[in-house]
Structures are given as structure tokens and as C-alpha cells.
Amino acid sequence: MSARKDIRSILVIGSGPIVIGQGCEFDYSGTQAAKVLRAEGYRVILVNSNPATIMTDPEFADATYIEPITPEVVAEVIARERPDALLPTLGGQTALNVSVELARSGVLDRHGVEMIGADLEAITKAEDRGKFKETMEAVGLEVPRAGYARSMADALNIAKEIGYPVMVRPSFILGGSGTGIADTEEQLLDVAREGLTASPVGEILVEESVLGWKEYELEIMRDGAGNAVIVCAIENFDPMGVHTGDSITVAPIQTLSDREYQEMRDEGIKVLQVIGVETGGSNVQFAVDPKTGRRLVIEMNPRVSRSSALASKATGFPIAKIAALLAVGYTLDEIPNDITGATPASFEPALDYVVVKIPRFDFAKFPSAPKRLGTSMKSVGEAMAIGRTFPEALQKALRSLENGRAGLNADPLEDRVVSLDDDELAEMVRVPTPDRVFAMGEALHRGWTIEDVSELSMVDPWFVDQMSEIVEVREELETSTDVDILAEAKRYGFSDPQIAHLWGREEIDVRELRKSAGIVRTFKTVDTCAAEFGALTPYMYGTFEEESEVRPSEKPRVVVLGSGPNRIGQGIEFDYCCVHASFALGDAGYETVMINCNPETVSTDYDTSDRLYFEPLTTEDVLAVIDAEKPEAVIVQLGGQTPLNLAEELADTGVIIAGTSPASIALAEDREQFAEICRNLGLKQPPAGSATSAAEADDVVDQIGLPVMVRPSFVLGGRKMKVIYSPEELGAYVREIYGEGDPEVVSNPILIDRFLESAVEVDVDAVFDGHELLVGGVMEHVEEAGIHSGDSGCVTPPPTLSDEAHKEILRATGELASALTVQGLINIQFAVKGDDVYVLEVNPRGSRTVPFISKAKGIPLARIAARVMMGSTIEELRSEGLIPEERVGSDFVAVKEAVLPWDRFPEEDSILGPEMRATGEVMGIGSDVGVAYGKALLAAGHVLADQGRVFLSFADRDKPMGLAVAQAFTLLGFDLVATKGTARFLRHHAIEAEAVNKIGEGSRDIGERLENGEVQLVVNTPRGGRARSDGRKIRRSARRHAVPCVTTLQGGLAVARSLRAGPGAINRPRSLQEWHRGR
């Protein structure tokens, strides 16, 4: 077989915004697929609403539709583009679900589109739990005993038959939402209700609980000839019961004998066969009873998944790329293994190292949510580490998370577990949380036996024993500063900061002692074959061995520091910037060296940069790479806060930082010096001050007045940022900040700014080369100042800015860039009230909006910035053609909308504020704001009814402006219902509104109305302080009944505007290339 000639164009569907359970791994997979399919000569049509992705860069597809991924819109795309085939398996569950709908509704047949990779029947067999069970049992594969319920009564009967505990899993869901475990009948009532609601088809599986069993996952590729290979076998450190996305996972499998592993392998391949996965990658999950070895098939995904990204990075086998080639007809033996160049892809990677993945959580952002991990995924990102052994990889992964931890304890934050009494510690070892691994380490340090720790945690004793070795080495370090011990510790993955902590020394002392003793990192290659064949691609990891494999190079090298694990506030946007820097500098003749530890990203693909170091982003690890590679410069301004935090220390050791100096970056962060600059340039800032105690904070507020915006300095994503309306709130806030043990926060003062109420917030992204300013674009936020820019929608060109304000913004940008001696990117946030422009914040670095603005304006900002950082001028880049002659984006409107993870944190109030909580973003492009915003809303998953009832409830301060919102919806023909106060206010202004009771305040309260489907939209603006709980109940109720809920007036107005645009215009797609061409 070889590439199919009967298909010429292929539609690839992406996964949309980053949400919990569906991260940037699908950018990685979609990008790989688009690249390889185009290289094979196919016309690639892409649909994805996520502007922060590399795949939606216009050069990656022939037609790029940044459009909502709904069946209606994709059907329109199909009607316009007439693709021959649809590849549904690379865009996560989103793409798969939309493809299924398009197949079921006959759209694909009608337009003669063939689904390649997996067909409807295979997808249905894999996704429908009942059919899956049937299919497995028909070929003798064992699955958990279970029954299938469509009602509560069914569920109870089934549970009685199979016995408690039982697990409940809804059909057709993503990332495990709505799954749960019930030990008793009472618990089942709750869990089953939730599951039935979560399932789009109202169906759950009640099954035998395999809680505490060993959990395994196989990544399998299959080709059209029926050849199958296991790319990677993954073992979960956390046993069954913790969602695999929230589990620490290890590759390869460590605790199965060959006989058991081979049986599992055969079963995995059989699963793909009987499900009917025609070609491509799938994962199959198994549970194994640790006492008997009984093995059950748990589930399979007939598509590329999060684990596939991990497996690709863990092995060097590019699953998505190969899946795309298989889908167009190649067989595995016809595809070369890029890494060896000489052997085919029809083999199973052999690992001579251990990979550990640890999820990253942001529970701090959702304080109401319990930290306990379960079957519904909560993590927002992950770090992967490669070491020669499990202890080394575990410690590297722990410090890769950037949670302030230096490894498995032996650092200042270990106090959190050291301070616990034995009972508390035992509880922490028993209950799965993000911190459990540290508690296990502490328990071992206290001398608890392997058996004790293993029984409590249900983690396999082998892993516990390996951790115990780490603890023993730590104990050696505590008693000796011998060089041999130091060498041993490095081999067990101890970081210099850990050793420094144990020895009471400074990190730099340890580093110097270590280097003088010749204990330096060696770098080994990830080569898919355990060194059996030579590797062409320098994909490296650091360890302490006898031989290093770093190759000499003739070309000048540039190191690009990536952004580490995704977290709220630092996501795929920064990876996008790093990838572009790598592309641009590669094109300009540099050898690019990427350092990053996030397996989901395009940056950690082995062919994105010339050399890839899969390493933690700490000073020690980065310096080791720099020592080995001796680059001309290091790029720190594109990966978000992670590399920036390293900039100063790197510069101190003599490393050349590309572009804007760390001193300038620090200057922009230094409030006083920066205020001085603004004063000198005649730029306004909101009155401000800073404080390190409650008393100081009171003084500041006395001077500048309330309300104020407060936040700890040096944080990204607005962590702990808050608007304060009263002195009491202020006192509570200061106590909260300094009462906590997070040294990252305490070491810096609290910043206090006067909060400009109902001002418009504006963002600018620009590049400055020392002489010339290149403005990427000006974006006006949908939500007012005070809502974190990452959580706010934004629009470009800015719809309400006056010419005066616009001019002042451009002037300020140029002046500030010059004053801060920026060389590269600069992002400035302004607040605008009328013609008055206030500078809120300057970030002399890549920002979250760079990819969005690059697409909205057709200008590769990050590439330009990377070149400028390395010394090119904007003028030179213009003549080189990197900067387009003509600017686009004046004849269309682009809207970015944030996507928030409320469905994962049902306990949390869904209001927006200065602390960022969005996980992702979408983009809508239209001829006017209404259409563009409507597309963005739809892409973000808000399906708006175009008639019915709107429920309004405004905080007092919002009531005057709320009138405009009420009027807008009345004009659209909606009936209004409102809380009594709001209704009274509206009626007073001659707007008809029906008053309803608050929740729990009498009959037919708003909760009941929501439940009955009588309300189609909620606009509820939050009140500060105590009165919040009513609103909170309403918002939670709306969420439970899937009624869209808007929490700002501007948001309400924008929704009204998009409704005015109507579904016809919103569902009409147009490619980015067409927008850019202006037709």
C-alpha cells in the first residue's frame, strides 16, 4: 500500500479551546498531522476555534477556519470546501463528537466525505459503554462486571447485583466528568444523578469498583494492513480511582513480568481489531488486581489522546504524524522512523530510561474545591521528566512542576508535611491529593515501612521502595558532605537546591563544589531504540552517567526557554511564542536549542527545534544545558514567567540574555522606578502604593481611596489579585496573604492600586528594536478593568476607543518601549476612561495575546520579536519580507473569548475577577463585533437561545448601566425576569420585568424556574462581600441546568449584540486566509 490517490483534500478538526481534560496536546497532534499531510501533497482544511495554537497558523493548512467547532459550522465548512475525507481522530473528544454528529446527520454522505482513521461504527463501539462491553466480552476479554442504567432505579438494582463499592461512568463524556464512586446506596443516589445529567444521552454504567487496582495504559498504532505495534506502555503510580490525567504516570511499565505484559499487549491489539480501528493510534486502559493478576479492560479511545502526546514524547515515536500517514493509506513498514532514519515505524520503541509525568494542579485558584483527586480530572497541565532511573525521573518531574518544590522533599516547603503529626500524615498518605507523594516521602523518612506506606496509599511497593531509596540518600546527605555522597545524590535526582537545603549552604556553593569535583550532567539521547541504532535527532535529557552524547556544532546556537507545565495564566500561548522563535531563528541560520518539560506541546516535538532538551526549567538544569551547548544567547522573554524568573540568575552567571535585559524587565516590575518613568513621560497611572503589613495597607488606602485593586508582586495570571471595596475586606486580604506559607508570595510586598471603576481596559502588543516600534495591535477588553485580562473577552480593532485615546495609547507604547530599552516584545495594559489613558501594567515580554493578535492582524509577531532579540532591526525584517507590507484586520473584527473551567469545580462561584481562572481561549472573526462575538461565544460553548426569558440580577452599583442591558434584551424580544430589587429598579425606568423569588425565598423561585427550563439566559453581576451568597446560588443553579450565565454588564451587552447578529451570520464560516486576503 501507499498514499491514497483517490483523496486529494482532507478536513482536519482540532479540539477547540484548552479545557481541563483536553489540553494543548491536540495542538501538537493537529500540527503534526497538518504538516505531514501537506508534505504528502494533500490539501488540508482545518477547523479549530483556538487561536493560541500553532496548527491555526495560516501556513499550516491550505484553508484555516478559526470557527466554532459545532456540527452546523463544520457542515458549512464542508459545503464550501468539499473535502474528500475527514480525519476525526486528532482533535480529541471534541473532533470525534462533531464528526460522529456529521456522520449521523448524513452531512458526510451528502457531500461524499469519507471518514478516515476511524469510522462511525468503530467510534460508537468504543464510546458507548454498553456496546464496548458487549464487543469485549464477545472475544473473551474481561471487563468489570457492570450494568447499564438510564434511571436511578436501574442504577440501584445493578449495584445490588454486583455489590458495593461501584463506579458510575456516564456515556459519551470527556475527561471523566460526572464519574464517581459509591460505597453505599445513599452515595449512589448522588453519584448516579450527577452521572445521568452529565451524559449527553442520559446513560450511565454502574460497574464493579476496581479502586486500588494497578492501572496501565497501552498506546497502540494499527495500520490498514492490520499490523499493530505498542508504542508505549504506561504504568500509573496512583492506582485506579484517580483519573489517569491526574495520576503520576511512569513509562515504561515497571511492575509486570513479561508473561503478564505480553498478555496485556495481545489483548490491547485485539481491542483495536474488534473495535474496528482501521488505522491510527488508540489507547487501551487496563486494571490489574495486584493480588491475583486478574486483568480487566477498562476503556479505549479510538483516537489520539493526551496519553499519545505523552507516549510520543516519552519514546520519540511521533504518534500523530504516523496516525495521519496511516489514515491516508501507508502501512507502518512504509514509514521511516525519523529518529534513526534507517528503520521503519513498524517496531516497538525500547526505552533505556524512565519517564515520569506529574500533573500540575491549580487548586489555589479554586479555594472552594476539595483537593481530593478522583475520577473527574482536575489538573490543568503536566510536566514530564526523563531520568535513567525512576528516582531520578521522579525528582526531576517534581521540580519541573514549578510549585516551589525542589524534588521529593528536602526543601523548605517540606515543612508542610514535616509539621504533621503521624495521624495527619497517615491521612495524607491515604487520600489522593497533589501532595500525597510528599507525604509518602515524609512517612518513609519517619521510618514507616514500605508495607505501611504501600498499604495506606495503595501505591505499588516497588515504587514505594524506590522512593525509600531517595529518602535513604537524603539521610546520607544529612550526615555527610562527602563528594561520593554528593555524586550518589545527583544520580538519585537530587537538585542542587535540595542538597543546599540539607547542608545549610547556598545553591551556588553546591554547584561549585560539584563542578570542582567533576560531577556534571551528561546528556543522553531519546532514540526510540535504546541505542541499538544511531539517532539523527538530538533529543536529549540530562543525567549523571559516564558518557555525554552532546554533539559539537559549527553553527551559532540560541537557546529558547519554554514555559514549563501549563497552568492557569501560563498556557499554550507562550509555547506558541517559543515555537515561533525557534522557527524564525532556525530560518535565520541559527541552530535552535529548546529546553522545556511539557509533553503536551509543539515545542517539545523533536523536529520543532534543531536540538531538544527535555529538562526542568530551573537555574541548575538550564545552566547545565548552557554549559553543554555554549549558545550565543538565551531567549527568556517568550515562555511567560517561568523563564523570566530565571533570567537574572542566568545573567549573573554570565549568560547572554537575548533582547530586553533582565534589568529592564525588573525595572518594569519595580513600581517606584516605573512610576518615575511614567511621570517623566507624562503618562497617567492609577494612584498606587505598596504594603507589607495591614497597617501599611491601611495607610495606602487612606491616601489613594477605595476601591482598590490588590495583589502580591511578581505573580502571573493575577494570582491572589482582588478588588477591595472596604477597609474590613482589606484587612482580611492582608492576613490571608501573609498568613500563608507560600514563600513565593511572602517574599514580596502587596501592591495596591486605585481601582478605576467602569473603565475600559486595553491591551497592546508591540515589538521594539531600539528605534522603531511595530505595533501588533490594540485590543479592547469586553469586560471592564478589574476583570483579569486572561478572563476577559477582547476585541480588535477596539470598538469604543476615541481617536484621542487611541493616539495616546500608541504614543505611550512607543515612549515606554524606548524608556525601558526594550528589544523584542512589549505588552502594555491600559485603562481608559473617556479620553484619559492610564498605564496599568507593562510587560516587556511575550504576552498571552500574541498568537491572537498575530492571527487577527496577519503578522508573525513572535517570529519578528525573536529576530529583533537577536539583533535584527524591524527595517531589515521588513525588507526581508518577514513583516508583511500591508496590514490586515481593519475590515474585520476579531474577538477573543476566555473559556473557564467551572464545570470541573462545581463548588466554586463562577464569577470573574482580577484573578485569572480561564484555562483557554477561542477566537471569533466577523464583519462586525456582533458576529465575531457571537462566534466566539459559540466556540466557547455558550449556546444562546434567540428567544425566551432573560433573568437579570444586578449589584446596586451596576443598576444604572444595567438598564442598557435590559433594554437590549427587550428589543430582541426577550421577556425579562429579575430579582425583586432589580425588577423594581427596571420598572421604575419603564422596563417591564417580572419579579421572582431568590433561591429558597418562596415558591417558584429562580432555582425552580431554571430547573424547569423557563429561563434561557442569566445576567447576574456579583456583589462584594456577604451579599454574594444569593448570587452564588443562582449562578450555581444556572450552571447545573446548563443555562448560560453572564456575570458582567459588558458581557451582557455583548451577548445581546451577538444575538442581534443572528445564527445565520454566526454559523457562516470563512477561512483565515480569506480574511487576510480581504475577500
Add this chain to the structure above:
Amino acid sequence: MRGRVPALLATADGEVFRGSSVGVAGVVTGEAVFNTSMTGYQEILTDPSYAGQVVVMTSPHIGNYGVVELDAQSSRPAVSGFVMRSLSRRDSSWRSEGSLADYLQRHDVVAVSDVDTRRLTRHIRDRGAMPIAMGSEVSEADLIDMAADAPTMRGQDLALQVTTREPYRLDAEMDRKGLVVAIDLGLKKDILRNLTGRGFEVEVVPAATKAETILAMSPNGVFVSNGPGDPEPLTATTECLRGLVGKRPLFGICLGHQVLGLAVGASTFKLPFGHHGGNHPVRRLDDNRVEITAQNHGFAVDLWSMTDDDPIEREGLIERGLLPETVETPFGRLRPSHQNLNDGTLEGMVLEEIPAFSVQFHPEAAPGPGDARGLFDDFARLMEEAG
């Protein structure tokens, strides 16, 4: 530190590696080969094909799930020495009957852990399989000398050292379908299980058994086993096969395949560093399907030696044209049936006119994937057809 006993390894060309002694004390030599399997250390240790060799495991953690009698491929470890990155001090498996560390001690295996096995593997890959010496309480210089003086695999009749002294018989595990005589060149237990599990009684005979002796047993088929080292010195077995081919259905694996090759007139050659692992892609030439196979051999059969043509140089991925379509033998036409997709070498052959075939890889796996286990069914079918 934590009770480690320092050990050293030296290659014949003078490279020295550091580690800790984890088996019994002592100094050993042998040809160093690396195995890339990620599971199955016990099967590898006990595979008689490793006689005379020091096995370097590329997978870092070894011993994780302990040892189980059932997994052993012979009654004791066959390797000359065992090298790994990290021997687990604790095993964890419901199947485990003891730790690997104890097992190594009990069976007097000299083993070294904490070695930069990747460096050693790369060295072997780049310079070819070579003798190595290793042990504790010995100087670097002495080790290098010992390694340099150690014999290479070429020309050693190691199979004669590991073959059974006396014939023995195993019952069929189910309704008896017939008798297979298995010529033991270093037979793995899982091969026997595959035969007895398909209803065959098996008579295991020593390597030097004569064809007449075997024919006198009136077997339904003859199996020639895997085994260590170079096939060329095994002249008695080669002679025996010449007397059997065409008379009874015949199936050879690994060294058995090579001896069959010699018996039908091909020559054999030494691969640079052999194939040892569980991930080798092999193409079935009759239907182009790819099977992932377990392999363990240092020598291979050269079919070009039976033609007047020159071997074809490879370009890019392995194409089927890299092997002759067919070759003529004294026993009729022979067709290559399997080909290695990493290096294009011959992985299997079929004599078209008589019931005899062989494969270079290990369809019984143990350890490794069992994609090709159906070959035992093919053998059973041949025997059935031959009556």
C-alpha cells in the same frame, strides 16, 4: 555508600566502566551483547543461547517483579555475566517467588549493577560485539588483559556445552497428536511448552544425535532448537539435518535455522552486534504482514552465498528485493519467508518442495511479543499433512 561493592568492567578494546557487584564475587569474561527487552530479564538470564556471553540489559530497572520458576527457560542462568543499570532491591508481584538478587547469588552469577549501560551499549553498537571482563577486587589493567585474551564467539561449539547429555521425553499436554523429536542445541522451555501444548509428545535429544537414531523413533516431525554462538562448528548437527530434511517435517528456530541453512548449502556470517531484544520488525514475505518478534542471535544465514549474484545494497527502508527471490538447494527450491526490516537480513526460509522451514527469530517469545506464535500451528499442520 549503602553497602555497595565496587566493580569494574573492561572491554577487549580497553574501555573501562564502573559499577557495583550484585551477584557473587568473582571475575568473568564473555562476549558482551546488549538486550533491549524492557521485560523478561529472567527468561533472558536462563536462555541457553546466551552461554558464553555477558548480557547487558539496556532497560534500567531490573528485578522489579522478582523471579518465578515458570518463567525460567532452563534450569539455571546460562549467561557468563549480567550487567544492568539498577538492580531492584525489592520486587513486587503477586507472581514473585523470590528476588532476582537472591536468584543471582544462588546460581553463582557474576552480576554488576549501577553501570552506564547506555555507554556500554553504544560502544558495542559502534565497535561490534566484543569480549568483556568484569568483576570486583581486580585492577583495570588486569581486566583489560583478560578481556583482550578472551575468546570470541566465532568457531566455538557452545551448543555442545549446553545441550542435554541424555535424551528425555515430555508428555503432550492434551490429546496426543504425535511425537516430535527436538534436537537440543540450547532449547528454551517455552518452545517445549508450545509443542506439548499443541498435543505433541516431545523427545529431546542431544545435539550430536544421528539422523538414523532420530528416524528410528518414527517422529511426526523434527524440531531443531535455538542455542548459543556460531553454527559452523556444529558439523554433527548439520550432518544430522542433511539426513532428515525431506524425510520428516522439520522446523528450526534461531541456531536451528542457521544449522538448517548450513545443511542446505548456505553459509552463515556474524552480525556486527547481533539482534537481542523484543521489538524487531519482521516482514512475512508471503503476505507482507509485519510481526514484532523476539530475537537473540549473533549469526545469520546468507542466502546470497548460494547465488552467483552480489547482494543488493539497501537504500532507505528495507525492500523485499534485498533478498534473493529463491535459491536452489540439493533439497529443491528454497524461498526466503521472513525478512528483518531493520537491517534486511534473512529471518525465515521455506523449502518449497519438502515440509521444512525455519525462522531466525523466536516465535515462542519468552520474553517478547508472541505475534508469530502461529508458526507452531504451521508446524503442527505440516506434521498432520505428512501423516
